Amino acid sequence: MNQIDSIAKEVKEKTNNVVNYEEYIAIPYFGNIILRFTLDKADVSLDELDSYEKMIYEVVCNDFLIDFMGDVYKKVGVDFSKLDDKLNKFSHRYKDEPAYEQASYAAEIRKDAEYLLAKAGLDTDQSVWEIQVDEDELIVLIMGEEHKKIAEFEGKPNICVAEVPSNQCLGLYKATLYAKRNQISLARLLVEG
Structure with a gap:
């Protein structure tokens, strides 16, 4: 920070x-x-x-x-x-774009993702695309096939887990x-x- x-x-x-x-x-x-x-x-x-x-x-x-x-x-x-369609196209158009070096804090944010998935009662091996920090809620987006809500954990903070298409994340x-x-x-x- x-x-x-x-x-x-x-x-x-x-x-x-x-x-x-x-x-x-x-x-x-x-x-x-x-x-x-x-x-x-x-x-x-x-x-x-x-x-x-x-x-x-x-x-x-x-x-x-x-x-x-x-x-x-x-x-x-x-x-x-039209964002979903564009992101699907991008996943093909830019598929050969060289991967970016992971940042020095990569392991720590992956541990955060595992912790949040465990707290929500989910398998911690899932691929987490994004963690959004809202005022009183953390939104965890896992890479999958479609847009759908997966789980919600009420606590401090609340954790909402949803699935998003992995193809669009990659795009x-x-x-x-x-x-x-x-x-x-x-x-x-x-x-x-």
């Missing part, structure tokens, strides 16, 4: 308070964390997003993956109603790596489809 705070501060300073850190999402199966940012600007172009994401990657180096919140991508024309992950390597915004890939 200290490293994320430091990154957030540096990005905010380099963009004169235009780009701000919003949240993090752990992706245990791929051994990484995605940092998500907001944009304090009414209008933005794809070229500007390319520039911002390239700059943020220069700050985070290989410690994290990054993207912007959905409302930022909508400003440049990303249609989220998004590989597209993110492609965008990073080519120094373009993920939004560009989502718009151009």
Whole structure:
């Protein structure tokens, strides 16, 4: 968290308070964390997003993956109603994209995933795509065949486990790596489809 705070501060300073850190999402199966940012600007172009994401990657180096919140991508024309289809296409289009080196904290976030699955009474060997931290709930998304709720554990915090199509997870992950390597915004890939 200290490293994320430091990154957030540096990005905010380099963009004169235009780009701000919003949240993090752990992706245990791929051994990484995605940092998500907001944009304090009414209008933005794809070229500007390319520039911002390239700059943020220069700050985070290989410690994290990054993207912007959905409302930022909508400003440049990303249609989220067709996201599932695009992610399925991405899983084929970017299948040969080289795998990203796992971050130094990969083992720890995998242990977190196992702990949360055990707490929810589930098999801990499942592939966890994502852990989202909400105010009073942790959402654990496991890689499977379809979108469906699996389990809910009431406690402090509540844990909600759902299944998401693994093909779409892979598509998004590989597209993110492609965008990073080519120094373009993920939004560009989502718009151009």
